[in-house]
Amino acid sequence: xxxxxxxxxxxxxxxxxxxxxxxxxxxxxxxxxxxxxxxxxxxxxxxxxxxxxxxxxxxxxxxxxxxxxxxxxxxxxxxxxxxxxxxxxxxxxxxxxxxxxxxxxxxxxxxxxxxxxxxxxxxxxxxxxxxxxxxxxxxxxxxxxxxxxxxxxxxxxxxxxxxxxxxxxxxxxxxxxxxxxxxxxxxxxxxxxxxxxxxxxxxxxxxxxxxxxxxxxxxxxxxxxxxxxxxxxxxxxxxxxxxxxxxxxxxxxxxxxxxxxxxxxxxxxxxxxxxxxxxxxxxxxxxxxxxxxxxxxxx
Amino acid sequence: xxxxxxxxxxxxxxxxxxxxxxxxxxxxxxxxxxxxxxxxxxxxxxxxxxxxxxxxxxxxxxxxxxxxxxxxxxxxxxxxxxxxxxxxxxxxxxxxxxxxxxxxxxxxxxxxxxxxxxxxxxxxxxxxxxxxxxxxxxxxxxxxxxxxxxxxxxxxxxxxxxxxxxxxxxxxxxxxxxxxxxxxxxxxxxxxxxxxxxxxxxxxxxxxxxxxxxxxxxxxxxxxxxxxxxxxxxxxxxxxxxxxxxxxxxxxxxxxxxxxxxxxxxxxxxxxxxxxxxxxxxxxxxxxxxxxxxxxxxx
Numbered sequence: 261x262x263x264x265x266x267x268x269x270x271x272x273x274x275x276x277x278x279x280x281x282x283x284x285x286x287x288x289x290x291x292x293x294x295x296x297x298x299x300x301x302x303x304x305x306x307x308x309x310x311x312x313x314x315x316x317x318x319x320x321x322x323x324x325x326x327x328x329x330x331x332x333x334x335x336x337x338x339x340x341x342x343x344x345x346x347x348x349x350x351x352x353x354x355x356x357x358x359x360x361x362x363x364x365x366x367x368x369x370x371x372x373x374x375x376x377x378x379x380x381x382x383x384x385x386x387x388x389x390x391x392x393x394x395x396x397x398x399x400x401x402x403x404x405x406x407x408x409x410x411x412x413x414x415x416x417x418x419x420x421x422x423x424x425x426x427x428x429x430x431x432x433x434x435x436x437x438x439x440x441x442x443x444x445x446x447x448x449x450x451x452x453x454x455x456x457x458x459x460x461x462x463x464x465x466x467x468x469x470x471x472x473x474x475x476x477x478x479x480x481x482x483x484x485x486x487x488x489x490x491x492x493x494x495x496x497x498x499x500x501x502x503x504x505x506x507x508x509x510x511x512x513x514x515x516x517x518x519x520x521x522x523x524x525x526x527x528x529x530x531x532x533x534x535x536x537x538x539x540x541x542x543x544x545x546x547x548x549x550x551x552x553x554x555x556x557x558x559x
Numbered sequence: 560x561x562x563x564x565x566x567x568x569x570x571x572x573x574x575x576x577x578x579x580x581x582x583x584x585x586x587x588x589x590x591x592x593x594x595x596x597x598x599x600x601x602x603x604x605x606x607x608x609x610x611x612x613x614x615x616x617x618x619x620x621x622x623x624x625x626x627x628x629x630x631x632x633x634x635x636x637x638x639x640x641x642x643x644x645x646x647x648x649x650x651x652x653x654x655x656x657x658x659x660x661x662x663x664x665x666x667x668x669x670x671x672x673x674x675x676x677x678x679x680x681x682x683x684x685x686x687x688x689x690x691x692x693x694x695x696x697x698x699x700x701x702x703x704x705x706x707x708x709x710x711x712x713x714x715x716x717x718x719x720x721x722x723x724x725x726x727x728x729x730x731x732x733x734x735x736x737x738x739x740x741x742x743x744x745x746x747x748x749x750x751x752x753x754x755x756x757x758x759x760x761x762x763x764x765x766x767x768x769x770x771x772x773x774x775x776x777x778x779x780x781x782x783x784x785x786x787x788x789x790x791x792x793x794x795x796x797x798x799x800x801x802x803x804x805x806x807x808x809x810x811x812x813x814x815x816x817x818x819x820x821x822x823x824x825x826x827x828x829x830x831x832x833x834x835x836x837x838x839x840x841x842x843x844x845x846x847x848x849x850x851x852x853x854x855x856x857x858x
Contacts, residue, residue: 295715300723304715350681355673374654375726378677379719382649385681386714389688393707400699407706408692415685416594416603420678424599427674 273549280320280337281313283330287338291391303368303380304387307345310363312559315340315456317550322460322471325543332396336406336459339391343414344452346384349377351423364496385414398463405462413451422448435511442480450479457547473536478551481529484522485555487512491519497559526555572848579619579636580612582629586637590690602667602679603686606644609662611858614639614755616849621759621770624842631695635705635758638690642713643751645683648676650722684713697762704761712750721747734810741779749778756846772835777850780828783821784854786811790818796858825854 288308295301316337323333330337352359352367353374360370369377392406412418425444429436436444457475461468491514513522533551537544587607594600615636622632629636651658651666652673659669668676691705711717724743728735735743756774760767790813812821832850836843 292715296720296723298720298723298727300719300726301715346681350677353674353677355677375652376723378649378652378654379723379726382645382680382684382713383715383719385684386710386717386719389706390710390714393703393710400703404692404699404703404706407688407703411685411689411692414681415689416591416600416682418685420599420682420685421595421597423678424595424597424675427599427678428597 273546273553276321276546277313277317277550277553280317280330281311283320283334284313284316284337284341285309287334287391288342291338291387299372299376300379300383303349303372303376304384306371307349307368307380307384308342310365311341311345312557313337313341314550314554315344315452318453318456318475318547319459321546321550322457323463324460325540325547326460326464326466328460328463332398333460333463335391335394335397336463337456339388339406339410340452340456340459342384342391343388343410346381346388347414347419347423347452349381349384353377356423356427388414402463402465406459409458409462410455413455418447418451419449422446422451429510435509435515437511438513438516441511441513441516445480445483446476449483450476453479453482470536470539474533474547474551477529477533477536478554481526481533481551482554484513484526484529485557487514488519488522488526489558490514494558523555530555572845572852575620575845576612576616576849576852579616579629580610582619582633583612583615583636583640584608586633586690587641590637590686598671598675599678599682602648602671602675603683605670606648606667606679606683607641609664610640610644611856612636612640613849613853614643614751617752617755617774617846618758620845620849621756622762623759624839624846625759625763625765627759627762631697632759632762634690634693634696635762636755638687638705638709639751639755639758641683641690642687642709645680645687646713646718646722646751648680648683652676655722655726687713701762701764705758708757708761709754712754717746717750718748721745721750728809729807734808734814736810737812737815740810740812740815744779744782745775748782749775752778752781769835769838773832773846773850776828776832776835777853780825780832780850781853783812783825783828784856786813787818787821787825788857789813793857822854829854 285308292301292305295304319337319340320330320333324330348362349368351357352362353369359367361367368380388410389407392403392410397403397406414420422444426448429444454472454475457471457478458468461471490512513525517525530551534548537547584607591600591604594603618636618639619629619632623629647661648667650656651661652668658666660666666676667679687709688706691702691709696702696705713719721743725747728743753771753774756770756777757767760770789811812824816824829850833847836846
């Protein structure tokens with residue numbers, strides 16, 4: 261034993277993100293093994309591949325600070341990444357955002373067709389709930405709580421509502437106000453980020469409040485950063501078209517707060533997110549770094 | 560007390576179907592109460608409205624023969640009807656079957672638009688899983704088993720696979736064989752019918768085998784009857800276009816077995832389904848009538 265390993269919690273965030281993301285991907289590959297050879301199943305594999313894996317990291321890190329091993333939490337991480345992937349596949353459809361590029365690659369409906377994208381998304385949502393029933397995660401009570409919260413976060417009082425508000429905004433006569441766009445994003449991206457961060461506390465049957473506060477500030481900061489990237493980003497790095505929202509005349513945090521105002525608001529939210537973690541002390545170092553990362557990323 | 564009521568189990572099937580369907584609809588209305596006013600949520604209400612409610616009946620009747628009250632099982636009935644409704648909304652999309660008529664009314668994407676239909680379907684799937692977490696249904700263990708089985712039945716090893724095989728068949732050079740179309744239907748419609756029939760045994764934590772055998776024969780008979788209705792049906796009663804499959808040159812049970820052969824096969828399957836219920840004795844009278852109904856219905 262020539263080397264001493266650093267304790268796990270000191271591993272820097274970027275390494276942890278990569279490690280957790282690889283674990284999530286491996287889990288998804290394992291549970292999707294042996295699927296039929298129809299294009300829909302190939303598209304499911306394609307859709308979950310790549311991506312930063314931030315939501316899956318939040319699940320595993322939130323679990324870790326409660327003493328729960330990734331071997332348990334990875335199924336919940338895989339579930340939220342499957343659900344997130346489904347939402348991107350449907351969101352990219354011509355009838356929705358009509359995006360041809362995602363994570364630097366052709367979107368599912370471009371690589372296959374609309375029907376394949378619709379069905380692959382549908383199957384990925386079902387897979388997400390199936391993953392939460394895996395016995396490794398914990399007691400039936402715990403798994404059921406995860407199912408209930410994810411179903412709420414994903415549905416017409418969560419993510420889908422956010423998408424619906426987004427679509428409604430496109431045909432509205434007046435651009436959204438700051439409070440409207442905040443509500444929209446709290447649903448569209450916030451609900452799933454909240455679930456991801458809370459999952460560890462649910463698994464440990466502990467107080468979810470600190471992680472919820474962290475996640476709500478983080479989710480909003482994440483979206484503001486997305487809007488900034490839409491203006492300032494490098495297409496080669498973000499893997500999606502730049503100035504898409506601005507060109508479409510959509511209200512964004514940048515259009516409402518100005519570029520400097522948006523950056524300041526994102527920084528304030530990161531500080532707020534980190535403050536919510538005080539109760540966990542040093543154990544939350546990675547989650548704090550994750551918050552910093554969210555507003556400093558270039559993709 | 561001038562009248563003696565007949566015991567519940569003697570109520571004829573048609574009345575029971577209506578009563579159970581009304582209960583399921585009321586449950587769905589209750590859980591969707593207070594949803595946002597965006598079109599997506601209106602479309603969700605629209606999509607679950609109408610329909611025979613056969614799957615929800617199977618859930619409640621399968622529960623009843625195990626002594627479980629509809630007040631418990633109705634949430635599971637509502638779940639499968641929400642999931643079924645989502646599958647119809649997506650299936651009707653222009654990118655899929657491109658149907659403009661369903662249950663005698665404009666399909667969701669015709670009444671609203673494709674984006675609304677995609678999102679309403681997505682939210683209905685999430686709602687289905689949320690409904691299965693309702694405490695009234697039973698223990699956490701039972702609810703989790705229902706979630707797991709529904710997720711499997713709905714996903715890429717069940718209903719979505721069936722849809723994918725159906726789409727693949729449309730572009731294939733040769734029509735499907737009898738064994739291929741049987742496999743397709745076992746997934747496309749069979750998986751959800753099986754879940755519906757088994758749900759009562761799952762809730763009662765009893766042997767699922769008899770109800771599974773019943774459901775598998777019933778599901779196939781149901782699809783054969785559908786193919787017969789496509790040829791012989793009255794558009795005013797079925798509420799959907801007639802000769803749709805035949806016109807599209809699709810292989811159906813009728814094209815493969817002939818009209819008389821298909822009718823005989825359906826009758827044999829109903830006998831098989833009823834035989835599987837022997838273990839329940841008289842308690843299964845309604846389920847037997849349901850099997851007869853499935854092949855004698857005109858819509």
